[in-house]
Amino acid sequence: MDTIAGLFSFITTPVSWIIVQFHTLYGAIFGADSGWAWGLSIVSLVVLIRICLIPLFVKQIKATRGMQALQPKMKAIQERYKNDKQRQSEEMMKLYKETGTNPLSSCLPILAQSPFFFALYHVLAAIANGKEIGYIDGPLLASARQAHIFGAPLAAKFTDSAEKVASLNASITDVRVVTAIMIILMSLSQFYTQRQLMQKNVDLSVKTPFMQQQKMLMYIFPVIFAVMGINFPVGVLVYWLTTNLWTMGQQMYVINQNPTPGSKAQDQYLTRLLKHVGSHGDVKGRSKKKIVAAIVAKGPDRNDNERKFIAALTKQGLAAQADGSVVKSVEATADADAASGGAAKRQQPKRQSKSQRHTPSKPSPKK
Known part of the structure; x- marks a missing residue:
């Protein structure tokens, strides 16, 4: 993880600058050394990034709609080459290329924010090791190291030793309880987001490789986050839980206001x-x-x-x-x-009695 974070070190300076600006604002309210000031700074970083990614999200929605428009053609390919999976895959890829659609478009927001995620990890890892990084130096470094959220330091991890946690003025029990709860919430929010997408916002009349891929991701992503989460500092867990909640809310809005046709x-x-x-x-x-x-x-x-x-x-x-x-x-x-079947019925003549039928009608008077 440290190696991956190092690849994005070029963006750590702007990320640290953004955090410091938000910390200045929240520090005036909660106190400079407060865990709320640093925690809300990370939450605000997420909100800022996700607002900037809204155009990309709109593009993702349009690409997904494009995939839905191809469903009849994809179904035809499936039926035509149902006994030849290789040819079926080749024809699907050809269709994607001709129409300019990308079945992996749903991953674009994650890919776009990954540099910020790893840059934040790099910043928090430096804080945990007492190293100055970007705009976090001197008094700010000391303040960040002492910031706690529910008793867990921002820079502490589930896998940290008791000695390392003690150096941050915290107990290993507090750190593991807080990180475990946040990892569970992070995984559950990821699972629910993907589940509501599959159950409510997908055209289930046509089964495609894209749908099978999304179904696999519904189970794989939460497991990945749960395994990797034990190596995330508390600050990174705050970041990822916030972005998961944002994604879940954003998706609920889209599903309710602009659902996928056929879903x-x-x-x-x-x-x-x-x-x-x-x-x-x-x-x-x-x-x-x-x-x-x-x-x-x-x-x-x-x-x-x-x-x-x-x-x-x-x-x-x-x-x-x-x-x-x-x-x-x-x-x-x-x-x-x-x-x-409710067309106006013709009015039927009134049924006459037997005596009325045998009684001759009176002739109309002559003029």
Whole structure:
């Protein structure tokens, strides 16, 4: 780990400078030597990095949508070469190349923030060894070494010896309890993030190598973090737990507001949207109109969720427009009646009694 962190040493100076700036702010509130001042400085570093990565996250979402658009073609390749796995893989790679999509696009945010992660590790390792690094020198180094979070020094690790922990004015029990809890939370948040992606925001109608890869990562990543976590300083655990929580919240927002077509999340979203239309009589909000417009533009290529949504609108006598709005439609009402078997029945003549049928009707008076 130290060797990997050393490869990113070029970024330790700017990372240390950012931490020092945040520490100056929080130190004025909690005290310069407070663990909260240093801990919140690391949390703020995460927030700053993730805000800067939002454009990359948007690009990731678009790439994922591009993968979803290829699902029919991928399914066709699977069926055509179901007995030739090698040819199937070759055709899949050819399709990715032709359309400019990348099945590994979901890893981009992790790759982009990895230099900051290892730079922070390098900074905290230097603090633990009492070495000045970047902008953390002199009094700041001494302050950082004494900063504790719930009794555990920022620079301490689960694997540290009792003597090393004692040099940081802490007990080995406190360090191991705090790090163990943070490692468990870090692994659970990673697992939940990947699980909600697989269960709610993936089109399960088509099984692809990409989906199988994501399913494997759902179980592999938490195990990797749990194993590696025992070698992370408490400050790095704070960083990684914060970024996991950010990712989880960010993903929950995307799933609820812009779900993947064909997914369970889309079905739930369109159900909520239908209730929204029923309450307001139209689609309110730019994002909602954008989604309805996209469904209208698909025409016959709509998935089951989208067809069900359009059919439900039709039953209510409504029609979705190309701009995403919804209007009353007489034709839609007629179609709904026909579809539900509720077409207006012809009025049947009133049934006459037997005596009425045998009684001759009176002739109409002559004019």
